Amino acid sequence: MQARRRSILAGLATAAITGRAAAQGRPVRLVVPYSAGSGPDIFARRLAQGMAPRIGSAVVVDNRSGATTMLGAEHVAASAPDGLTLFMGTSTTFAANPHLFNRINYRIEQFQPISLLIRTRLALYASPNLAATDMPGVVALAKAARQPLHYGITGRGNSTHLTGEALKIAAGIDLIDVPYRGTPMMQQGIMRDDLALAIDGIPAWLSLVQERRAKVIAVTGDARVPALPDTPTFAESGVRDIGHQHWYGLLAPAGLPAPVLAHLHAATIGTMGDAELWQNLTHEGAMIETNTPEAFGAMIAEETATWGRIIRRIGLTLE
DSSP states (O other): OHHHHHHHHHHHHHHHHHHHHHHHTOOEEEEESSOTTSHHHHHHHHHHHHHHHHHTSOEEEEEOOOTTTHHHHHHHHTSOSSSSEEEEEEHIIIIIHHHHBSOOSOOGGGEEEEEEEEEEOOEEEEOTTOSOSSHHHHHHHHHHOSSOEEEEESSTTSHHHHHHHHHHHHHTOOEEEEEOSSHHHHHHHHHTTSOSEEEEOSGGGHHHHHTTSSEEEEEOSSSOOTTSTTOOBTTTTTOOOOOOOEEEEEEEETTOOHHHHHHHHHHHHHHHTOTTTTTTTGGGTOEEOOOOHHHHHHHHHHHHHHHHHHHHHHTOOBO
């Protein structure tokens, strides 16, 4: 009886989502607060591909980058809780921004957590012409430079920026951050030698590193990344405690009907458990991790407190 009831509810939820999508002439939107071509965008498009058949409707990625993920978050917070709008939220969006900005135009209460998706790693990249190939060399170069070296980030206040600020403290060096609207533009800066360094995720940089159009100096985390087996961690390189692991999760506008939430959660768990879909993900240093909506909500609260301690230690505030 219970199995039959769950089957009926799942069918109703599927019908609710696909029926609204058909009636409104549009697919389910997955709002991603990062630019097209970035690491998060690459992940989101694979997520959309896997979720579509499980939801029973097309899922398209809607890139709304800018303002340290806040533009995308504000858009979703104001959207209808009908299952047609999803949000790939991050630790930046919900755990860091509340501590960095005096005013943000969204609150976690305006979102329905669905599930954590992945925890990711960052790396320090360098121009191929930089006269350093490892972390000790970068530190020596930075200390000897007449002017601080510039390093690229994908937005002030996000994980790339916070990692850079923590690196400055841990290594005892001075660096100047240069914000870019997305990974592709920052990569151009590295390849043109406009930038000495950059901090970013891993997937979008692998081909550049393999083609020697960029150097990779070190990676965050406790172990090396299989895709970059010769690249040491920051800890191995003598630089410790440079931040907290970045994560991505799936959310929707608050007020989502319970059957729709259950259906979206089941589709998410099924997608993230598809080993073939994610065969490269762990190779690139990410860790798949899912949970219940309740557990994800509790985790966000805990992560907000953790990131607050990191940000206070760094002493960073943004307008």
